Amino acid sequence: MSLVVSGLFSYPVKSLRGHSQASTHITSWGPDRDRRWMVVDDSGQFMTQRQLPKMCRIGARYQGGDICLWHLDSPADAIEVCLDGSEKERYVGIWDDSCTALDAGDAAANWLSAQLGVSLRLCYMPDYSYRQVDLQFAERGDRLGFADGFPFLLCNEASLQQLSAGLGRSVDMQRFRPNIVISGAVPFAEDHWRRIRIGDIEFDVVKACARCAIPTVNLDDASREADVFRALKAQRQRGGEVYFGQNMIHRGEGEIKLGDAVEVLALN
Known part of the structure; x- marks a missing residue:
């Protein structure tokens, strides 16, 4: 075969x-636009299903240049996140790496925090950021x-x-x-x-x-x-x-x- x-x-x-x-x-x-976004805690450390298994119930899909998030149990309760150039830079940590990311703002943070029950932020890795394999x-x-x-x-x-x-x-x-x-x-x-x-x-x-x-x-x-x-x-x-x-x-x-x-x- x-x-x-x-x-x-x-x-x-x-x-x-x-x-x-x-x-x-x-x-x-x-893969184009794969995992360019990441959920972090208030200190900027990455969060995954290891700590928050309910993350698997939140869908994510690009709509043009924006990203849409929704909970699979209540898809009508969705949020569209748009980067408009006003985002603040912050350093985020993933394993042993630290790199520059853009914070997507309070609306996205509040939505994720409400869905998952812990204070979280949503961040994006811009083209000028670099992480070496x-x-x-x-x-x-x-x-x-x-x-x-x-x-x-x-x-x-x-x-x-x-x-x-x-x-x-x-x-x-x-x-x-x-x-x-x-x-x-x-x-x-x-x-x-x-x-x-x-x-x-x-x-x-x-x-x-x-x-x-x-x-x-x-x-x-x-x-x-x-x-x-x-x-x-x-x-x-x-x-x-x-x-x-x-x-x-x-x-x-x-x-x-x-x-x-x-x-x-x-x-x-």
Whole structure:
């Protein structure tokens, strides 16, 4: 069976609900406008479903140059956030990095705080801000937005099916927050890939993705399901970490789309 792209996902705001799409435009940042927004606490530190699992119930989608946020349980209660040039700069922290961001203002902050029950701000990474991908795995100049560490995450449908079989029930791929999903490979074939091509764009497959508690969050009600992590641990623990999916760095710009062939160019 040939390898093809079977899913493409975008996450406009880090750790809020993502959405599927038929194609992905790839820029120097990675997937266009992916995770350029981030929710932070009052001190500027990033917040995710690790601390606030209910973030998975808030949708985010671009409308032109603006971004619209809504709660999936009350979609009529939405807010449109527009950057008009009056935003204040602030430093924000994500893991070991600190970078310049723009604060989206009190209206967005108050809306998010009311939805999630804790004081929060919404910030945007402007084009002039810069965050370097870890040089242990990347080249100087490889940049990213507010994704954890790499511009792309690839997951394999067959790998999820094997995980689900061990769990005894199906698990939604979106729990793992991939940008690219592929089909046609055997389970965990992606562990052995070093370089692939999708359409006209090549990707370095640089690091297996160590998983935290986020895949345990049920996207329907934000409850945590510890058995998901136990199943992951039983199948995918290596050296004290649990892995699922592969982090990638793109080596070109352009467009990829559903149904594109995936060619393995080099193996580990």
